[in-house]
Amino acid sequence: MRYVIIGGGVAGTTAAGELRKLDSSAEITLISEEQHPLYSRVLLPHYLLGKVERDRVFLKKETWYAEQEIEWLRGEMVTVVNPRNKFVGLLSGREIEYDKLLITTGGHPRVIDEDLRGVSYFRTLDDADHMNQLFLGRGSNARGGIYGGGFIACEYLNLFAHFKIPTTLAHRGAHFWTRVLEPVSGELIAKHLTDQGVEIHANAPLQGLEGDKELTGFVTSKGRHEASIFGVGIGVAPDLSWLAEAGIETGFGIKVNEYLETNIPDIYAAGDVAEYFDTILGRQLNIGNWTNAMSQGRVVAKTMVGERTAYEMVTSYAMNVLGLDMIFIGDTLKAVADQVCLIGSIETGGITQVHERDGRIVGGVCLGRNTDRGAITKGIKEKTPASEIINTLSG
Amino acid sequence: MPKIRVVVDEDLCIGAASCVTIAPETFQMNEENKAWVLDHGTEPDGHTYERWMEVTDDEKENIILAAQSCPTLAVFIFDEGGTQIFPEM
Numbered sequence: 260m261r262y263v264i265i266g267g268g269v270a271g272t273t274a275a276g277e278l279r280k281l282d283s284s285a286e287i288t289l290i291s292e293e294q295h296p297l298y299s300r301v302l303l304p305h306y307l308l309g310k311v312e313r314d315r316v317f318l319k320k321e322t323w324y325a326e327q328e329i330e331w332l333r334g335e336m337v338t339v340v341n342p343r344n345k346f347v348g349l350l351s352g353r354e355i356e357y358d359k360l361l362i363t364t365g366g367h368p369r370v371i372d373e374d375l376r377g378v379s380y381f382r383t384l385d386d387a388d389h390m391n392q393l394f395l396g397r398g399s400n401a402r403g404g405i406y407g408g409g410f411i412a413c414e415y416l417n418l419f420a421h422f423k424i425p426t427t428l429a430h431r432g433a434h435f436w437t438r439v440l441e442p443v444s445g446e447l448i449a450k451h452l453t454d455q456g457v458e459i460h461a462n463a464p465l466q467g468l469e470g471d472k473e474l475t476g477f478v479t480s481k482g483r484h485e486a487s488i489f490g491v492g493i494g495v496a497p498d499l500s501w502l503a504e505a506g507i508e509t510g511f512g513i514k515v516n517e518y519l520e521t522n523i524p525d526i527y528a529a530g531d532v533a534e535y536f537d538t539i540l541g542r543q544l545n546i547g548n549w550t551n552a553m554s555q556g557r558v559v560a561k562t563m564v565g566e567r568t569a570y571e572m573v574t575s576y577a578m579n580v581l582g583l584d585m586i587f588i589g590d591t592l593k594a595v596a597d598q599v600c601l602i603g604s605i606e607t608g609g610i611t612q613v614h615e616r617d618g619r620i621v622g623g624v625c626l627g628r629n630t631d632r633g634a635i636t637k638g639i640k641e642k643t644p645a646s647e648i649i650n651t652l653s654g
Numbered sequence: 655m656p657k658i659r660v661v662v663d664e665d666l667c668i669g670a671a672s673c674v675t676i677a678p679e680t681f682q683m684n685e686e687n688k689a690w691v692l693d694h695g696t697e698p699d700g701h702t703y704e705r706w707m708e709v710t711d712d713e714k715e716n717i718i719l720a721a722q723s724c725p726t727l728a729v730f731i732f733d734e735g736g737t738q739i740f741p742e743m
Contacts, residue, residue, distance in 0.1 A: 301725030549725040550672035577669035584687045629687040
């Protein structure tokens with residue numbers, strides 16, 4: 260059996276390792292756009308904060324691929340998938356045949372139109388190395404700017420605070436995570452950040468950058484803001500353009516069922532690129548997080564060798580921004596909830612949102628209320644009525 | 655049964671809870687959103703970030719799987735002789 264995996268991140272590499280365990284005679288090819296062996300994107304902030312050495316971000320040694328007899332094509336891109344003749348075409352011109360194909364190409368950060376020295380994105384190890392250079396180069400006179408109101412903006416906030424860089428943050432929406440958070444939850448975060456000394460501008464779309472080659476500031480609808488390092492975190496989206504001809508059904512990501520199978524036989528997708536059917540939540544959704552990607556890599560390998568296995572997990576994502584813990588669990592989009600109930604308040608320093616659909620809890624957000632996590636996760640898994648969870652948490 | 659020592663580095667732990675998903679008998683999140691180490695769902699001598707425990711080979715495999723799933727490699731596992739089994743050195 261010949262397996263080809265496009266994408267060398269955690270979903271693809273985990274799947275490659277599992278395939279080897281499940282099928283010792285399989286031919287496995289792993290095509291990776293990046294040059295590095297598998298590393299943890301989640302460890303990149305730890306590396307920049309000096310909590311771990313750069314070497315520690317790697318999860319696989321360069322020798323692992325050969326030891327596992329996995330053909331590892333790095334620095335390569337797939338430009339075409341041909342399901343009829345079952346091959347993929349690389350940018351270098353080579354064509355690789357497959358019996359089963361797995362797509363794990365992840366997400367790509369959305370970018371702003373302009374670029375100057377000092378502008379930074381935060382997705383890859385190369386991005387982190389670049390940022391490290393910026394921190395070293397700008398020294399104690401650095402002035403930080405951040406554009407965005409999501410997880411990457413929070414990572415920048417933590418980094419700038421660590422390096423004692425005064426920071427101005429602007430985002431387009433009224434508050435952080437406008438599609439997820441109720442206004443009062445957004446207010447809690449904004450208040451926390453302001454209390455920590457961050458200058459925040461809400462409803463402030465970016466209008467441009469200032470500087471000649473070297474960044475000196477950025478301009479939003481709220482005015483001009485000084486900055487020598489500018490972190491952009493305006494979301495991540497899968498690049499699906501190269502799949503246009505393949506006939507694979509796509510939405511925001513590649514559409515797959517609970518077995519992570521696409522509409523085309525013998526083609527699968529997992530991780531941040533997949534828009535999978537979540538059996539617990541009862542709808543198809545795209546979740547970009549590490550645990551999800553790794554677990555899907557494990558599960559899809561089983562299905563690919565013929566042990567058809569459904570992916571089932573209550574997804575969650577946690578992070579701490581300048582001392583405030585935030586946990587997002589399950590289906591947190593407000594647009595697909597019938598109702599969002601709030602527990603706690605700004606005054607008490609913690610708010611939990613309980614998201615209800617068809618009478619049951621489907622999601623939750625805990626801001627400064629970590630202990631609510633267990634009940635929410637269990638409630639989502641067991642399809643508990645939202646009212647029961649709300650009673651438990653309010654008690 | 656093999657005896658292992660399981661340690662969570664609280665400074666590295668970010669509360670992703672992947673360990674809890676895979677091995678809930680060994681890991682549970684606390685109020686600081688970090689993972690306590692449990693011995694088969696129990697906490698003799700109270701909450702702790704490190705603990706010796708006797709496990710079956712299957713349980714040991716699953717705990718290693720949980721450690722491997724941690725995105726910040728905050729879970730360390732040692733064998734009876736004190737050798738670090740995971741992360742591999």
